[in-house]
Amino acid sequence: MPGFKTVGWACVFALYMPLIVLIVFSFNDNRSVVKWTEFSLRWYAAALENEGTRNAAWMSVKVAAVATFFSTIAATMAALATTRTTAFRGQGLVYGIINQPLMIPEIVTAISTLSLFSLIKQLTGITGVGYLMAAHTAFCIPFAYMPIRARLEDMTLTLEQAGADLYATPWQTFRHITLPLLMPGILAGAMLAFVVSLDDVIITLMVAGPGETTLPIYILGALRRGITPEINAVSTILVGVSVLLVLVLFLVQGKMKK
Known part of the structure:
Protein backbone atom coordinates (compact mmCIF):
# COMPACT_ATOMS: atom_id res chain seq x y z
CA MET A 1 0.00 0.00 0.00
CA PRO A 2 1.29 3.48 -0.80
CA GLY A 3 2.86 5.12 2.24
CA PHE A 4 2.79 1.94 4.32
CA LYS A 5 6.58 1.77 4.61
CA THR A 6 6.76 5.41 5.70
CA VAL A 7 4.12 4.92 8.37
CA GLY A 8 5.86 1.74 9.53
CA TRP A 9 9.23 3.46 9.93
CA ALA A 10 7.56 6.38 11.69
CA CYS A 11 6.04 3.97 14.22
CA VAL A 12 9.38 2.23 14.74
CA PHE A 13 11.07 5.60 15.27
CA ALA A 14 8.44 6.76 17.77
CA LEU A 15 8.61 3.48 19.71
CA TYR A 16 12.35 2.87 19.86
CA MET A 17 14.09 6.25 19.62
CA PRO A 18 13.27 7.11 23.28
CA LEU A 19 14.74 3.75 24.32
CA ILE A 20 17.90 4.40 22.31
CA VAL A 21 18.34 7.81 23.94
CA LEU A 22 17.79 6.31 27.39
CA ILE A 23 20.32 3.52 26.79
CA VAL A 24 22.97 5.82 25.30
CA PHE A 25 22.85 8.33 28.17
CA SER A 26 22.94 5.56 30.76
CA PHE A 27 26.62 5.19 29.73
CA ASN A 28 27.31 8.93 30.02
CA ASP A 29 29.94 9.90 32.60
CA ASN A 30 28.35 13.33 33.06
CA ARG A 31 25.48 13.66 35.54
CA SER A 32 23.54 15.56 32.87
CA VAL A 33 21.06 13.50 30.87
CA VAL A 34 21.25 15.80 27.85
CA LYS A 35 24.98 16.57 27.56
CA TRP A 36 27.34 13.78 26.54
CA THR A 37 30.94 13.81 27.82
CA GLU A 38 32.48 10.32 27.76
CA PHE A 39 31.63 6.63 28.06
CA SER A 40 31.41 5.30 31.61
CA LEU A 41 29.84 2.49 33.65
CA ARG A 42 29.79 4.54 36.87
CA TRP A 43 25.98 4.80 36.97
CA TYR A 44 25.53 1.04 36.62
CA ALA A 45 27.95 0.57 39.51
CA ALA A 46 26.05 3.18 41.53
CA ALA A 47 22.73 1.47 40.80
CA LEU A 48 24.06 -1.96 41.81
CA GLU A 49 25.57 -0.55 45.01
CA ASN A 50 22.35 1.27 45.92
CA GLU A 51 20.63 -0.77 48.63
CA GLY A 52 17.25 0.80 47.83
CA THR A 53 17.53 -0.26 44.19
CA THR A 68 3.45 -15.47 36.92
CA PHE A 69 3.25 -18.93 38.49
CA PHE A 70 -0.34 -18.72 39.68
CA SER A 71 -1.70 -16.63 36.79
CA THR A 72 -0.21 -19.04 34.23
CA ILE A 73 -1.80 -22.03 35.98
CA ALA A 74 -5.17 -20.28 36.14
CA ALA A 75 -4.89 -19.13 32.52
CA THR A 76 -4.00 -22.65 31.33
CA MET A 77 -7.00 -24.12 33.14
CA ALA A 78 -9.27 -21.42 31.72
CA ALA A 79 -7.92 -21.96 28.20
CA LEU A 80 -8.48 -25.71 28.42
CA ALA A 81 -11.99 -25.20 29.78
CA THR A 82 -12.94 -22.84 26.95
CA THR A 83 -11.31 -24.65 24.00
CA ARG A 84 -11.33 -28.37 24.82
CA THR A 85 -15.10 -28.52 25.34
CA THR A 86 -18.08 -28.35 23.06
CA ALA A 87 -19.70 -24.95 22.62
CA PHE A 88 -21.94 -24.11 25.54
CA ARG A 89 -24.45 -21.40 26.33
CA GLY A 90 -22.80 -18.30 27.71
CA GLN A 91 -19.37 -19.10 26.27
CA GLY A 92 -19.03 -15.58 24.90
CA LEU A 93 -19.79 -14.21 28.37
CA VAL A 94 -17.03 -16.38 29.82
CA TYR A 95 -14.55 -15.00 27.29
CA GLY A 96 -15.63 -11.48 28.20
CA ILE A 97 -15.21 -12.09 31.94
CA ILE A 98 -11.72 -13.55 31.51
CA ASN A 99 -10.57 -10.67 29.30
CA GLN A 100 -12.41 -7.94 31.17
CA PRO A 101 -9.30 -6.66 33.03
CA LEU A 102 -7.83 -5.76 29.63
CA MET A 103 -10.76 -3.46 28.84
CA ILE A 104 -11.30 -1.84 32.24
CA PRO A 105 -9.01 1.15 32.92
CA GLU A 106 -6.22 0.01 35.21
CA ILE A 107 -6.88 2.81 37.68
CA VAL A 108 -10.41 1.45 38.18
CA THR A 109 -9.02 -2.03 38.81
CA ALA A 110 -6.49 -0.59 41.25
CA ILE A 111 -9.09 1.37 43.24
CA SER A 112 -11.54 -1.55 43.40
CA VAL A 129 2.86 -8.72 50.63
CA GLY A 130 0.36 -11.46 49.76
CA TYR A 131 -2.22 -8.84 48.83
CA LEU A 132 0.12 -7.31 46.26
CA MET A 133 0.91 -10.75 44.83
CA ALA A 134 -2.79 -11.60 44.64
CA ALA A 135 -3.57 -8.33 42.84
CA HIS A 136 -0.79 -8.93 40.29
CA THR A 137 -1.93 -12.53 39.79
CA ALA A 138 -5.49 -11.50 39.01
CA PHE A 139 -4.37 -8.75 36.65
CA CYS A 140 -1.93 -11.02 34.76
CA ILE A 141 -4.38 -13.86 34.07
CA PRO A 142 -5.84 -12.44 30.82
CA PHE A 143 -2.32 -11.63 29.53
CA ALA A 144 -1.26 -15.25 30.05
CA TYR A 145 -4.59 -16.55 28.77
CA GLN A 161 -7.90 -38.68 19.99
CA ALA A 162 -5.23 -41.18 18.97
CA GLY A 163 -4.04 -41.37 22.57
CA ALA A 164 -7.59 -42.00 23.74
CA ASP A 165 -7.99 -44.73 21.14
CA LEU A 166 -4.86 -46.39 22.59
CA TYR A 167 -6.57 -46.50 26.01
CA ALA A 168 -4.69 -43.58 27.54
CA THR A 169 -6.48 -41.98 30.46
CA PRO A 170 -7.40 -38.27 30.22
CA TRP A 171 -4.50 -37.43 32.56
CA GLN A 172 -2.02 -39.49 30.49
CA THR A 173 -3.24 -37.83 27.31
CA PHE A 174 -2.83 -34.38 28.86
CA ARG A 175 0.60 -35.12 30.35
CA HIS A 176 2.20 -36.82 27.33
CA ILE A 177 0.43 -35.13 24.40
CA THR A 178 -1.46 -31.93 25.21
CA LEU A 179 1.00 -30.39 27.67
CA PRO A 180 4.17 -30.80 25.54
CA LEU A 181 2.38 -29.36 22.50
CA LEU A 182 0.94 -26.55 24.62
CA MET A 183 4.25 -25.65 26.29
CA PRO A 184 5.25 -22.90 23.80
CA GLY A 185 1.96 -21.11 24.50
CA ILE A 186 2.40 -21.56 28.25
CA LEU A 187 5.93 -20.13 28.09
CA THR A 204 1.23 -1.56 42.85
CA LEU A 205 1.01 2.09 43.88
CA MET A 206 -2.49 1.53 45.26
CA VAL A 207 -2.09 -1.90 46.86
CA ALA A 208 1.51 -2.03 48.11
CA GLY A 209 2.01 -1.51 51.82
CA PRO A 210 5.04 -0.30 53.80
CA GLY A 211 8.24 -2.06 52.78
CA GLU A 212 6.69 -3.39 49.57
CA THR A 213 8.26 -0.94 47.14
CA THR A 214 8.85 -2.48 43.73
CA LEU A 215 11.40 -1.25 41.23
CA PRO A 216 8.96 0.81 39.07
CA ILE A 217 7.64 2.54 42.21
CA TYR A 218 11.20 3.18 43.36
CA ILE A 219 12.06 4.71 39.98
CA LEU A 220 8.91 6.84 40.08
CA GLY A 221 9.91 8.19 43.48
CA ALA A 222 13.44 8.89 42.26
CA LEU A 223 12.10 10.79 39.23
CA ARG A 224 10.40 13.26 41.56
CA ARG A 225 13.87 14.25 42.78
CA GLY A 226 15.11 14.70 39.21
CA ILE A 227 16.26 12.50 36.36
CA THR A 228 19.80 11.14 36.72
CA PRO A 229 21.86 8.69 34.64
CA GLU A 230 21.43 6.18 37.50
CA ILE A 231 17.72 6.01 36.69
CA ASN A 232 18.63 5.54 33.03
CA ALA A 233 20.94 2.68 34.03
CA VAL A 234 18.23 0.92 36.05
CA SER A 235 15.74 1.39 33.20
CA THR A 236 18.26 0.00 30.71
CA ILE A 237 18.68 -3.09 32.87
CA LEU A 238 14.89 -3.56 32.82
CA VAL A 239 14.91 -3.29 29.02
CA GLY A 240 17.74 -5.82 28.87
CA VAL A 241 15.82 -8.28 31.04
CA SER A 242 12.76 -7.96 28.79
CA VAL A 243 14.83 -8.52 25.64
CA LEU A 244 16.55 -11.51 27.24
CA LEU A 245 13.20 -13.08 28.11
CA VAL A 246 12.04 -12.72 24.51
CA LEU A 247 15.25 -14.26 23.14
CA VAL A 248 15.02 -17.20 25.55
CA LEU A 249 11.40 -17.73 24.56
CA PHE A 250 12.26 -17.79 20.84
CA LEU A 251 15.11 -20.26 21.44
CA VAL A 252 12.91 -22.58 23.50
CA GLN A 253 10.08 -22.43 20.96
CA GLY A 254 12.51 -23.11 18.12
CA LYS A 255 13.84 -26.23 19.86
CA MET A 256 10.31 -27.47 20.61
CA LYS A 257 9.27 -27.10 17.00
CA LYS A 258 12.22 -29.22 15.92
Missing part, protein backbone atom coordinates in the same frame (compact mmCIF):
# COMPACT_ATOMS: atom_id res chain seq x y z
CA ARG A 54 18.53 -3.81 45.11
CA ASN A 55 15.69 -4.21 47.60
CA ALA A 56 13.14 -2.82 45.15
CA ALA A 57 14.43 -5.09 42.36
CA TRP A 58 14.23 -8.16 44.62
CA MET A 59 10.69 -7.25 45.65
CA SER A 60 9.68 -6.86 41.98
CA VAL A 61 11.15 -10.25 41.08
CA LYS A 62 9.41 -12.00 43.99
CA VAL A 63 6.01 -10.48 43.23
CA ALA A 64 6.36 -11.09 39.47
CA ALA A 65 7.49 -14.71 39.97
CA VAL A 66 4.57 -15.58 42.25
CA ALA A 67 2.07 -13.75 40.03
CA THR A 113 -8.75 -3.92 44.46
CA LEU A 114 -7.63 -1.47 47.13
CA SER A 115 -11.19 -1.22 48.47
CA LEU A 116 -11.60 -5.01 48.61
CA PHE A 117 -8.26 -5.60 50.32
CA SER A 118 -8.88 -2.79 52.80
CA LEU A 119 -12.14 -4.47 53.80
CA ILE A 120 -10.42 -7.86 54.16
CA LYS A 121 -7.64 -6.34 56.27
CA GLN A 122 -10.17 -4.66 58.52
CA LEU A 123 -12.14 -7.88 59.03
CA THR A 124 -9.18 -10.24 59.46
CA GLY A 125 -6.33 -8.05 60.61
CA ILE A 126 -4.03 -9.88 58.20
CA THR A 127 -1.46 -7.79 56.32
CA GLY A 128 1.54 -8.55 54.16
CA MET A 146 -4.36 -15.03 25.28
CA PRO A 147 -1.26 -16.88 23.93
CA ILE A 148 -2.22 -20.13 25.68
CA ARG A 149 -5.70 -20.10 24.16
CA ALA A 150 -4.28 -19.17 20.75
CA ARG A 151 -1.91 -22.14 20.94
CA LEU A 152 -4.74 -24.50 21.88
CA GLU A 153 -6.90 -23.29 19.01
CA ASP A 154 -4.05 -24.02 16.57
CA MET A 155 -3.64 -27.57 17.89
CA THR A 156 -5.71 -30.27 16.24
CA LEU A 157 -7.35 -33.00 18.30
CA THR A 158 -5.86 -35.79 16.17
CA LEU A 159 -3.05 -36.78 18.53
CA GLU A 160 -5.24 -36.51 21.62
CA ALA A 188 4.71 -17.19 26.02
CA GLY A 189 1.90 -16.52 28.47
CA ALA A 190 4.22 -16.82 31.46
CA MET A 191 6.73 -14.43 29.90
CA LEU A 192 4.03 -11.89 29.12
CA ALA A 193 2.60 -12.16 32.64
CA PHE A 194 6.07 -11.73 34.17
CA VAL A 195 6.83 -8.60 32.16
CA VAL A 196 3.40 -7.09 32.89
CA SER A 197 3.82 -7.72 36.61
CA LEU A 198 7.42 -6.54 36.65
CA ASP A 199 6.68 -3.07 35.26
CA ASP A 200 3.24 -2.45 36.80
CA VAL A 201 2.87 0.92 38.52
CA ILE A 202 -0.77 1.85 39.09
CA ILE A 203 -2.00 -1.30 40.87
Whole structure:
Protein backbone atom coordinates (compact mmCIF):
# COMPACT_ATOMS: atom_id res chain seq x y z
CA MET A 1 0.00 0.00 0.00
CA PRO A 2 1.29 3.48 -0.80
CA GLY A 3 2.86 5.12 2.24
CA PHE A 4 2.79 1.94 4.32
CA LYS A 5 6.58 1.77 4.61
CA THR A 6 6.76 5.41 5.70
CA VAL A 7 4.12 4.92 8.37
CA GLY A 8 5.86 1.74 9.53
CA TRP A 9 9.23 3.46 9.93
CA ALA A 10 7.56 6.38 11.69
CA CYS A 11 6.04 3.97 14.22
CA VAL A 12 9.38 2.23 14.74
CA PHE A 13 11.07 5.60 15.27
CA ALA A 14 8.44 6.76 17.77
CA LEU A 15 8.61 3.48 19.71
CA TYR A 16 12.35 2.87 19.86
CA MET A 17 14.09 6.25 19.62
CA PRO A 18 13.27 7.11 23.28
CA LEU A 19 14.74 3.75 24.32
CA ILE A 20 17.90 4.40 22.31
CA VAL A 21 18.34 7.81 23.94
CA LEU A 22 17.79 6.31 27.39
CA ILE A 23 20.32 3.52 26.79
CA VAL A 24 22.97 5.82 25.30
CA PHE A 25 22.85 8.33 28.17
CA SER A 26 22.94 5.56 30.76
CA PHE A 27 26.62 5.19 29.73
CA ASN A 28 27.31 8.93 30.02
CA ASP A 29 29.94 9.90 32.60
CA ASN A 30 28.35 13.33 33.06
CA ARG A 31 25.48 13.66 35.54
CA SER A 32 23.54 15.56 32.87
CA VAL A 33 21.06 13.50 30.87
CA VAL A 34 21.25 15.80 27.85
CA LYS A 35 24.98 16.57 27.56
CA TRP A 36 27.34 13.78 26.54
CA THR A 37 30.94 13.81 27.82
CA GLU A 38 32.48 10.32 27.76
CA PHE A 39 31.63 6.63 28.06
CA SER A 40 31.41 5.30 31.61
CA LEU A 41 29.84 2.49 33.65
CA ARG A 42 29.79 4.54 36.87
CA TRP A 43 25.98 4.80 36.97
CA TYR A 44 25.53 1.04 36.62
CA ALA A 45 27.95 0.57 39.51
CA ALA A 46 26.05 3.18 41.53
CA ALA A 47 22.73 1.47 40.80
CA LEU A 48 24.06 -1.96 41.81
CA GLU A 49 25.57 -0.55 45.01
CA ASN A 50 22.35 1.27 45.92
CA GLU A 51 20.63 -0.77 48.63
CA GLY A 52 17.25 0.80 47.83
CA THR A 53 17.53 -0.26 44.19
CA ARG A 54 18.53 -3.81 45.11
CA ASN A 55 15.69 -4.21 47.60
CA ALA A 56 13.14 -2.82 45.15
CA ALA A 57 14.43 -5.09 42.36
CA TRP A 58 14.23 -8.16 44.62
CA MET A 59 10.69 -7.25 45.65
CA SER A 60 9.68 -6.86 41.98
CA VAL A 61 11.15 -10.25 41.08
CA LYS A 62 9.41 -12.00 43.99
CA VAL A 63 6.01 -10.48 43.23
CA ALA A 64 6.36 -11.09 39.47
CA ALA A 65 7.49 -14.71 39.97
CA VAL A 66 4.57 -15.58 42.25
CA ALA A 67 2.07 -13.75 40.03
CA THR A 68 3.45 -15.47 36.92
CA PHE A 69 3.25 -18.93 38.49
CA PHE A 70 -0.34 -18.72 39.68
CA SER A 71 -1.70 -16.63 36.79
CA THR A 72 -0.21 -19.04 34.23
CA ILE A 73 -1.80 -22.03 35.98
CA ALA A 74 -5.17 -20.28 36.14
CA ALA A 75 -4.89 -19.13 32.52
CA THR A 76 -4.00 -22.65 31.33
CA MET A 77 -7.00 -24.12 33.14
CA ALA A 78 -9.27 -21.42 31.72
CA ALA A 79 -7.92 -21.96 28.20
CA LEU A 80 -8.48 -25.71 28.42
CA ALA A 81 -11.99 -25.20 29.78
CA THR A 82 -12.94 -22.84 26.95
CA THR A 83 -11.31 -24.65 24.00
CA ARG A 84 -11.33 -28.37 24.82
CA THR A 85 -15.10 -28.52 25.34
CA THR A 86 -18.08 -28.35 23.06
CA ALA A 87 -19.70 -24.95 22.62
CA PHE A 88 -21.94 -24.11 25.54
CA ARG A 89 -24.45 -21.40 26.33
CA GLY A 90 -22.80 -18.30 27.71
CA GLN A 91 -19.37 -19.10 26.27
CA GLY A 92 -19.03 -15.58 24.90
CA LEU A 93 -19.79 -14.21 28.37
CA VAL A 94 -17.03 -16.38 29.82
CA TYR A 95 -14.55 -15.00 27.29
CA GLY A 96 -15.63 -11.48 28.20
CA ILE A 97 -15.21 -12.09 31.94
CA ILE A 98 -11.72 -13.55 31.51
CA ASN A 99 -10.57 -10.67 29.30
CA GLN A 100 -12.41 -7.94 31.17
CA PRO A 101 -9.30 -6.66 33.03
CA LEU A 102 -7.83 -5.76 29.63
CA MET A 103 -10.76 -3.46 28.84
CA ILE A 104 -11.30 -1.84 32.24
CA PRO A 105 -9.01 1.15 32.92
CA GLU A 106 -6.22 0.01 35.21
CA ILE A 107 -6.88 2.81 37.68
CA VAL A 108 -10.41 1.45 38.18
CA THR A 109 -9.02 -2.03 38.81
CA ALA A 110 -6.49 -0.59 41.25
CA ILE A 111 -9.09 1.37 43.24
CA SER A 112 -11.54 -1.55 43.40
CA THR A 113 -8.75 -3.92 44.46
CA LEU A 114 -7.63 -1.47 47.13
CA SER A 115 -11.19 -1.22 48.47
CA LEU A 116 -11.60 -5.01 48.61
CA PHE A 117 -8.26 -5.60 50.32
CA SER A 118 -8.88 -2.79 52.80
CA LEU A 119 -12.14 -4.47 53.80
CA ILE A 120 -10.42 -7.86 54.16
CA LYS A 121 -7.64 -6.34 56.27
CA GLN A 122 -10.17 -4.66 58.52
CA LEU A 123 -12.14 -7.88 59.03
CA THR A 124 -9.18 -10.24 59.46
CA GLY A 125 -6.33 -8.05 60.61
CA ILE A 126 -4.03 -9.88 58.20
CA THR A 127 -1.46 -7.79 56.32
CA GLY A 128 1.54 -8.55 54.16
CA VAL A 129 2.86 -8.72 50.63
CA GLY A 130 0.36 -11.46 49.76
CA TYR A 131 -2.22 -8.84 48.83
CA LEU A 132 0.12 -7.31 46.26
CA MET A 133 0.91 -10.75 44.83
CA ALA A 134 -2.79 -11.60 44.64
CA ALA A 135 -3.57 -8.33 42.84
CA HIS A 136 -0.79 -8.93 40.29
CA THR A 137 -1.93 -12.53 39.79
CA ALA A 138 -5.49 -11.50 39.01
CA PHE A 139 -4.37 -8.75 36.65
CA CYS A 140 -1.93 -11.02 34.76
CA ILE A 141 -4.38 -13.86 34.07
CA PRO A 142 -5.84 -12.44 30.82
CA PHE A 143 -2.32 -11.63 29.53
CA ALA A 144 -1.26 -15.25 30.05
CA TYR A 145 -4.59 -16.55 28.77
CA MET A 146 -4.36 -15.03 25.28
CA PRO A 147 -1.26 -16.88 23.93
CA ILE A 148 -2.22 -20.13 25.68
CA ARG A 149 -5.70 -20.10 24.16
CA ALA A 150 -4.28 -19.17 20.75
CA ARG A 151 -1.91 -22.14 20.94
CA LEU A 152 -4.74 -24.50 21.88
CA GLU A 153 -6.90 -23.29 19.01
CA ASP A 154 -4.05 -24.02 16.57
CA MET A 155 -3.64 -27.57 17.89
CA THR A 156 -5.71 -30.27 16.24
CA LEU A 157 -7.35 -33.00 18.30
CA THR A 158 -5.86 -35.79 16.17
CA LEU A 159 -3.05 -36.78 18.53
CA GLU A 160 -5.24 -36.51 21.62
CA GLN A 161 -7.90 -38.68 19.99
CA ALA A 162 -5.23 -41.18 18.97
CA GLY A 163 -4.04 -41.37 22.57
CA ALA A 164 -7.59 -42.00 23.74
CA ASP A 165 -7.99 -44.73 21.14
CA LEU A 166 -4.86 -46.39 22.59
CA TYR A 167 -6.57 -46.50 26.01
CA ALA A 168 -4.69 -43.58 27.54
CA THR A 169 -6.48 -41.98 30.46
CA PRO A 170 -7.40 -38.27 30.22
CA TRP A 171 -4.50 -37.43 32.56
CA GLN A 172 -2.02 -39.49 30.49
CA THR A 173 -3.24 -37.83 27.31
CA PHE A 174 -2.83 -34.38 28.86
CA ARG A 175 0.60 -35.12 30.35
CA HIS A 176 2.20 -36.82 27.33
CA ILE A 177 0.43 -35.13 24.40
CA THR A 178 -1.46 -31.93 25.21
CA LEU A 179 1.00 -30.39 27.67
CA PRO A 180 4.17 -30.80 25.54
CA LEU A 181 2.38 -29.36 22.50
CA LEU A 182 0.94 -26.55 24.62
CA MET A 183 4.25 -25.65 26.29
CA PRO A 184 5.25 -22.90 23.80
CA GLY A 185 1.96 -21.11 24.50
CA ILE A 186 2.40 -21.56 28.25
CA LEU A 187 5.93 -20.13 28.09
CA ALA A 188 4.71 -17.19 26.02
CA GLY A 189 1.90 -16.52 28.47
CA ALA A 190 4.22 -16.82 31.46
CA MET A 191 6.73 -14.43 29.90
CA LEU A 192 4.03 -11.89 29.12
CA ALA A 193 2.60 -12.16 32.64
CA PHE A 194 6.07 -11.73 34.17
CA VAL A 195 6.83 -8.60 32.16
CA VAL A 196 3.40 -7.09 32.89
CA SER A 197 3.82 -7.72 36.61
CA LEU A 198 7.42 -6.54 36.65
CA ASP A 199 6.68 -3.07 35.26
CA ASP A 200 3.24 -2.45 36.80
CA VAL A 201 2.87 0.92 38.52
CA ILE A 202 -0.77 1.85 39.09
CA ILE A 203 -2.00 -1.30 40.87
CA THR A 204 1.23 -1.56 42.85
CA LEU A 205 1.01 2.09 43.88
CA MET A 206 -2.49 1.53 45.26
CA VAL A 207 -2.09 -1.90 46.86
CA ALA A 208 1.51 -2.03 48.11
CA GLY A 209 2.01 -1.51 51.82
CA PRO A 210 5.04 -0.30 53.80
CA GLY A 211 8.24 -2.06 52.78
CA GLU A 212 6.69 -3.39 49.57
CA THR A 213 8.26 -0.94 47.14
CA THR A 214 8.85 -2.48 43.73
CA LEU A 215 11.40 -1.25 41.23
CA PRO A 216 8.96 0.81 39.07
CA ILE A 217 7.64 2.54 42.21
CA TYR A 218 11.20 3.18 43.36
CA ILE A 219 12.06 4.71 39.98
CA LEU A 220 8.91 6.84 40.08
CA GLY A 221 9.91 8.19 43.48
CA ALA A 222 13.44 8.89 42.26
CA LEU A 223 12.10 10.79 39.23
CA ARG A 224 10.40 13.26 41.56
CA ARG A 225 13.87 14.25 42.78
CA GLY A 226 15.11 14.70 39.21
CA ILE A 227 16.26 12.50 36.36
CA THR A 228 19.80 11.14 36.72
CA PRO A 229 21.86 8.69 34.64
CA GLU A 230 21.43 6.18 37.50
CA ILE A 231 17.72 6.01 36.69
CA ASN A 232 18.63 5.54 33.03
CA ALA A 233 20.94 2.68 34.03
CA VAL A 234 18.23 0.92 36.05
CA SER A 235 15.74 1.39 33.20
CA THR A 236 18.26 0.00 30.71
CA ILE A 237 18.68 -3.09 32.87
CA LEU A 238 14.89 -3.56 32.82
CA VAL A 239 14.91 -3.29 29.02
CA GLY A 240 17.74 -5.82 28.87
CA VAL A 241 15.82 -8.28 31.04
CA SER A 242 12.76 -7.96 28.79
CA VAL A 243 14.83 -8.52 25.64
CA LEU A 244 16.55 -11.51 27.24
CA LEU A 245 13.20 -13.08 28.11
CA VAL A 246 12.04 -12.72 24.51
CA LEU A 247 15.25 -14.26 23.14
CA VAL A 248 15.02 -17.20 25.55
CA LEU A 249 11.40 -17.73 24.56
CA PHE A 250 12.26 -17.79 20.84
CA LEU A 251 15.11 -20.26 21.44
CA VAL A 252 12.91 -22.58 23.50
CA GLN A 253 10.08 -22.43 20.96
CA GLY A 254 12.51 -23.11 18.12
CA LYS A 255 13.84 -26.23 19.86
CA MET A 256 10.31 -27.47 20.61
CA LYS A 257 9.27 -27.10 17.00
CA LYS A 258 12.22 -29.22 15.92
